[in-house]
Amino acid sequence: MIKNILHILFFLTILTRVCYGNMASPITEGTLAGSPLTSSDINILNEKIYIKAIDYQNAKFVIDYKIKTDKSGTQIPLLFYAKDFKDNFNVWVDGISVNLQQIPDELISTKDTKFQNFSESFNRENKNENESGNSESVMIYWDKNYGIRYNLNDLKYFELDLSEGEHSIRVEYVAFARSDRSGWVKDYSVLYSLYPAKFWKSFGTLEIIFDAENLKTEVTTNLGNPSNGNLSGVAIWNFDKLPSEYIKINYTPPISEFANLLIAIDPIGITLIFAILLVAVHLILIFYRRKKNPSQKIPWIVIIGSLIIPFLILYIYIMSFEIIDSAIGIEAGNYHGYTILSMALYPIFMPVYFILMFLLDYFLKKSFLKIKEQKNLN
Numbered sequence: 234m235i236k237n238i239l240h241i242l243f244f245l246t247i248l249t250r251v252c253y254g255n256m257a258s259p260i261t262e263g264t265l266a267g268s269p270l271t272s273s274d275i276n277i278l279n280e281k282i283y284i285k286a287i288d289y290q291n292a293k294f295v296i297d298y299k300i301k302t303d304k305s306g307t308q309i310p311l312l313f314y315a316k317d318f319k320d321n322f323n324v325w326v327d328g329i330s331v332n333l334q335q336i337p338d339e340l341i342s343t344k345d346t347k348f349q350n351f352s353e354s355f356n357r358e359n360k361n362e363n364e365s366g367n368s369e370s371v372m373i374y375w376d377k378n379y380g381i382r383y384n385l386n387d388l389k390y391f392e393l394d395l396s397e398g399e400h401s402i403r404v405e406y407v408a409f410a411r412s413d414r415s416g417w418v419k420d421y422s423v424l425y426s427l428y429p430a431k432f433w434k435s436f437g438t439l440e441i442i443f444d445a446e447n448l449k450t451e452v453t454t455n456l457g458n459p460s461n462g463n464l465s466g467v468a469i470w471n472f473d474k475l476p477s478e479y480i481k482i483n484y485t486p487p488i489s490e491f492a493n494l495l496i497a498i499d500p501i502g503i504t505l506i507f508a509i510l511l512v513a514v515h516l517i518l519i520f521y522r523r524k525k526n527p528s529q530k531i532p533w534i535v536i537i538g539s540l541i542i543p544f545l546i547l548y549i550y551i552m553s554f555e556i557i558d559s560a561i562g563i564e565a566g567n568y569h570g571y572t573i574l575s576m577a578l579y580p581i582f583m584p585v586y587f588i589l590m591f592l593l594d595y596f597l598k599k600s601f602l603k604i605k606e607q608k609n610l611n
Contacts (some may be wrong), residue, residue: 259415263407267426269311278406278437283446320407414566425480500553527601539587
């Protein structure tokens with residue numbers, strides 16, 4: 234019988250969710266994008282960034298630029314970096330849709346690259362080659378001493394015959410929010426790099442608008458207090474210089490009060506509550522079993538309970554993470570490490586528990602035998 238019980242405990246352990254062993258990175262980067270590189274023939278007079286949270290996982294970006302060209306003719310005014318965006322990356326110039334292109338390798342393979350007027354951006358000697366010898370990335374230098382390697386597939390440009398003077402450019406795309414699931418609830422953030430704007434020929438004014446009306450939760454940002462509006466609705470910031478190297482807007486989805494209560498109790502607290510109940514039931518059963526048969530050597534309830542209860546306590550500890558995650562719902566982080574390894578404590582926990590129950594039963598046995606003897610004497 235004891236052998237069968239041990240087999241059951243073993244298979245219950247194996248059936249415990251393997252996902253608790255997931256130790257991959259808790260960070261999902263989301264869409265990586267930012268201000269474009271600009272030709273040295275272009276002045277950017279104004280940049281307006283409108284960000285609307287569609288839901289917790291996605292945000293729509295609408296970015297308007299007012300530019301001024303120093304020359305007329307076919308040219309590449311802006312070069313965009315956009316990686317892992319959700320929907321199409323669309324661009325309009327003066328209200329007319331333009332087709333974006335990926336940079337062919339040949340455009341950066343010669344000294345007379347079309348991007349040579351992008352100051353300190355493309356240098357032939359800095360082009361990267363992978364192990365197979367095919368050029369798939371390029372080193373873009375923001376200045377003489379700082380550069381970043383980009384995958385060519387993530388760089389997009391367009392060529393257009395522009396007249397000298399002012400023009401408007403609009404960019405639209407839907408981005409994936411960055412997520413961090415290292416906590417109980419996923420923490421989301423919308424990111425947009427302003428760093429390339431440091432190297433524009435000129436920088437006029439910057440307006441940032443964040444629409445949080447679809448988010449029913451607290452929002453924080455690195456931009457400081459908005460000039461108008463508020464972070465629970467529509468917030469507006471106005472700058473005449475770069476406020477930071479990037480825009481970061483953070484928010485965490487709300488969860489139920491029950492889920493918050495379970496998080497406050499913690500898996501250890503949940504385990505402790507169940508452990509007290511299990512041990513109390515076991516003590517009661519030992520008490521009544523020993524009272525009923527004071528002369529029995531070791532009641533089966535002591536042995537069986539000492540095998541099962543330590544396992545159940547450890548099992549409840551493991552499953553308490555799933556209980557809390559289930560209460561949180563789809564926004565649960567589900568990142569708890571190798572909690573199943575707590576079962577390694579069973580060979581230590583079980584003998585200690587058995588000794589305690591054995592000693593308790595021993596003292597109960599002596600007490601009940603003494604009571605029985607006294608009754609017989611009377």
